[in-house]
Amino acid sequence: MNRSNPARSGRSNGGADFLQLDPSEAPAGGLADWLTDRLRTAISTGHLPVGARLPATRTLATDLGISRGVVTETYQRLTEDGQIAGQGRRGTVVVAAPLRTATEPARQTGRDPVLRDEESLLSRPGLDAFDRLRDLPAHIDLTPGVPDLAAFPRAAWMRAERAVLSDLRSADFGYGDPAGTAALRRAVAAWLAQYRGIAADPDDLIIVAGVAQAIGLVAQVLSQHDTHEIAVEDPGSLGSRQHLQNWGLRTLPIPVDDRGLRVDVLRDSGAEVVMATPAHHFPTGVVLDGERRRELIHWAKDGGLILEDDYDAEHRYDRPPVPALRAMLPDQVIYAGSISKLLAPALRIGWMLAPTRYKEELIARKRLADLGNAGLPQLTLAHLMESGELERQLRFLRRRHRTRRDAMVTAIRNHLPTATIHGAAAGLHLTITFADDTDDAALAAAALDRGVKCHPLSWHCQLPHAPGLVLGYAARTPTDITAAIAQLGTVRQEVSGRRPAPGAC
The missing domain is CATH 1.10.10.10 (Winged helix-like DNA-binding domain superfamily/Winged helix DNA-binding domain)
Structure with missing residues (x-):
């Protein structure tokens, strides 16, 4: 009206x-x-x-x-x-400015926008790549791995925190168990049993500052056991690879196809440890199929060790749940998960389950790292889990994310019709690939110049791979997503045909 x-x-x-x-x-x-x-x-x-x-x-x-x-x-x-x-x-x-249209002039820098520092960052990411990209301005941020931070349940969190504080003893404000509070370990054990099919004793859980810290702790323990190489999925998370390399581990790339990790290549590589995302591969979204799962389990039973990153398994829309490998092979799997993709990365709360032979070493490393996570946020999260608030939040987010996912898929079909969509059935992001020789780093840099931020797929590759983009949708409205993909369609026409650097994805 x-x-x-x-x-x-x-x-x-x-x-x-x-x-x-x-x-x-x-x-x-x-x-x-x-x-x-x-x-x-x-x-x-x-x-x-x-x-x-x-x-x-x-x-x-x-x-x-x-x-x-x-x-x-x-x-x-x-x-x-x-x-x-x-x-x-x-x-x-x-909260957001409209995108500059293709007919508006790019920022004046004295050279083509795709040749500026942004392209250097996106084509040759260093250790500070994520921080630098986060700091660059964009009208619409499609960075993958970011949940809808505007949906954080502030009122429920404050109620839970008040309830915890009202019952907290003075002694509870002191130093706690470096493995985590008993309350959160009980709550996480119940959550894993319900949502991931994992039967875990709360005493076996270690609370960590996100999966990133779990990876670092595992890398340190492996080094102590004279393991200096770990196999990783390729494509696979650049961030995870950086954390492993930071502790001196070489990352051996194992290709991933439309059935998941190539276990035959893993076996031939001679690697003794592999890091994998079997329930929802990052970044392609593929699920490790039944035959490959059996092959990977046999590989582990023959003496291999699996570091399972279960980073966003709760977010699924069009497929049944996939059980965690840890549920089937507890003695050969170090399992890691977190609350970062469900509530907020700022909470820095995650968990890990390790075979008994590694547990005490991991706790010792955690103690030396930070004496344990902050107690009050742990107790508040435990209250959210036990009260059912976190389950209600998950149901709410699934509905919202499905709508946003659908908007992105529709927009890609309309504005990038030749792109192939991967991983749309679950998660907080999807990946698109191109059949031609598009330079995805140049494409991502040109998109950033027009106000759209995303990851080039080549960021997450060590081996040659089809070019593409990794696009997060959880944190943006359908209107934003449609506008961003339309802009990507326009920009792609400008950079298509540029060949990536030798050895790029």
Whole structure:
């Protein structure tokens, strides 16, 4: 409904100091359209930057001498576009700016945008690659592995924290067990039994600061046992590879195809340890099929050790659950998971289960690393798990993520019709690949120049592989996702045909 009849609005001709808005400029019957356009333009040009707070609807309506309903309708339109959002006591703030169109000039740098520092970062990622990419501005961030942080259950977390604090003894504020609080280990054991089919004794769990720390602890213990090489999936997580290499382990690439890890190549490699994501491979999303799972289990029974990264197995939409390898082979699998993809990475809470022969060494390494995770967040998370709040959050997120996943798949089919989609049935991201010689690092750099941030697939490869992009959808609205993919379609036309550097993915 357009509440913009000037005769009924009783607007004045005084205007407002805010953006020097003058309602007398609006065409008859088009007041809401005019105000929406003015605010959208101000956001696009930076006069209202991301984080800027808009006046309350009543205040702006009074200043302009117009109906409050006109301002409310305008704010609602911009909210649906994903450009503003209500943030409680902060009021209504700008959260995203519209993408620059392909006809608008790129930033003036004196050289082609795909040849700037962004392309160097995206084609040759160093140890600081994730930090540098995170710091680069983008209108729409499709970075994979990021959950919907706006959906964090703040009210439920605060209730749980208050409940924990009300019962906490003074002694509980002291140093605790480096393996984690008993309450969280019990809660995680129950969660793993329900969602991952793992029967675990709470005493066998080790609470860690995310899967990243688990990888580091395992790498240290392996080095102590004279293991200096670990097989990894290829493509496979650049971040995980960096953590392993940081502790001196060589990462031996084992190819992944549409059935998962090539166990025959793993066996021929002579590697004694492999890190894998069998339930939802990162980044392609493939599930290790039944025959390959059996092959991997036989390999482990012959003396191999598996580091299982179960990073987002709860997020599935169009396929049945896949049991964790740890559930079938506890003596040969070190299992790691976390809350980062379900609640927020900032909590830095994860867990690991290790064969008995490694448990005490891992706890000792954890003790030396940080004396154990902070106790209060552990107890708060345990309360969320035991109260059923985390289960309700998962059901809510699955519905939201499915809608966003569907929007991305539709947009890819419309704007990148020749791309092949991988891994859409589960997770927080999907991967697309191209059959031609597109330089995916150049494509990602050019997309960033137009305001869209994502990962080139080559970031996550050691072996030659088809070029592509890794696209996260969990943290963006369907409107944002559609706009971003449309922009990627335009940019792809500009960089298609550029060949990646020798040895690139």
